[in-house]
Amino acid sequence: MSLAENETATAPAALVPELRAICGEDGVLTDHSQRRTYENDGLAHHREVPGVVVLPTSAEQVAAVVRLCHERGVPFVPRGAGTGLSAGALPHAEGVLLVTSRMRRILEIDVANECAVVEPGVANLDITRAAAPHGYYYAPDPSSQQVCSVGGNVAENSGGAHCLKYGFTVNHVRGLDVVTPSGELVRLGGKAADAPGYDLIGAFVGSEGTLGVATRVVVNLTRTPEKTVTLLSAFESMDAGGGAVSSIIGEGVLPSAIEMMDALAIEAAEAAVACDYPAGAAAVLIVELDGPAAEVDAQVEQVEALCAAAGSFETRTASGAEERALVWKGRKSAFAAVGRISPAYIVQDGVVPRTALSEVLRRITELSADSGIRVANVFHAGDGNLHPLVLFDDTEPGAWDRAEEVSAKILDLCVEHGGSITGEHGVGVDKACKMPRMYGPDDLETFDLFRRSLDPEGTANPDKLLPTPRLCGEQPGVRRDVHPLVASGQATQF
Missing domain, CATH: 3.30.70.2740 (Alpha-Beta Plaits)
Incomplete structure (x- = not known):
């Protein structure tokens, strides 16, 4: 039964006194202007003002909030830093938005076991900053890594430029403390490199808040490589750049990252951050190599030769951290930069x-x-x-x-x-309504059966990930009109 059909569901306003008893006066936001701050994530075309916003500071508070929602039939939506680009943290108008941004402690840097234990609100890059003095870093690096949170990375199975060599978030999570949709606090895995039994961590990472809320995360730390070199190679066509990529991988070279931008993206980046990429390039290729110094030196020569053979008219090699940052400057700014054009x-x-x-x-x-x-x-x-x-x-x-x-x-x-x-x-x-383009009805039903085995009432981040008639019956994109009943306050459109 969907939430829309559940006549016993309680309006979130009725929960406010109990939510304040759990999270404190300053941990519950009811003012419309405050709630509107959270109406969308990084995909601003989809907007909805949440019924109420809570900002817990501990796993126990998260569990108590979720348990209350479960008992009263109120939907809840987990949210981290709000940098997501699929409206995965879009609030529910009649639900509780559970924001983990105050849970931002790095609990432990365990060098002996090469892992870190963090709360979900910790920014991705802050793990690397904490681990760097010990000679380690956290490998998954979304472009928003300065601000995106680990909890959101877990929910979306985030990647980044260096996932080619080092893998996605799921490849770096050893353990999770999770609050289930019924409000139970459970522990999956731990500091050990692998755990016996079913891969529940693998199921939870990438589940987009539909299976619960992560409150503690154990992540791998990767040893800082002996040497890192970044190359910027310019081409007169995208085909030539693509040919270089195939040649590099085909020769058995595994860079930590291979990124490409076309002329329009380069134009935007130049307008935004003056990245000074080669003039006249129809495409630029950023290739980063890391590892033992002797190996990297040999691979740099190999990649330079392969790019030249593919038609590169200019290749720059940056070895120092400052030079590498300049090469990456345009790529890291690309999404925001197109706002200039x-x-x-x-x-x-x-x-x-x-x-x-x-x-x-x-x-x-x-x-x-x-x-x-x-x-x-x-x-x-x-x-x-x-x-x-x-x-x-x-x-x-x-x-x-x-x-x-x-x-x-x-x-x-x-x-x-x-x-x-x-x-x-x-x-x-x-993309929920686009899932049938990739999966058949039996596949989608299997996904839904698994989801409902853990959340039979459908209170955990409803209408996300899987297509639903209520969601897919609407026209996608910006809402163009408001129903008269909504305008008069007699109904809610969601």
């Missing part, structure tokens, strides 16, 4: 096999030309994780619809070529 844009996320990169990029160019919608391409070329940025003017009638159509067709291309509708941004609300 377009009033609005859709950040897309899909995956294709590396061997299909050139074909899919050509098809995206054709889609852009046919629709008149510009597309800036920024992507993790090494593992085929595309991040096309679909640009449009949201003041122009019909522009959103055309941009959304191009965006959806790009995902179709990914699936058509044996890829996926998402690589690291998650499904959330944004």
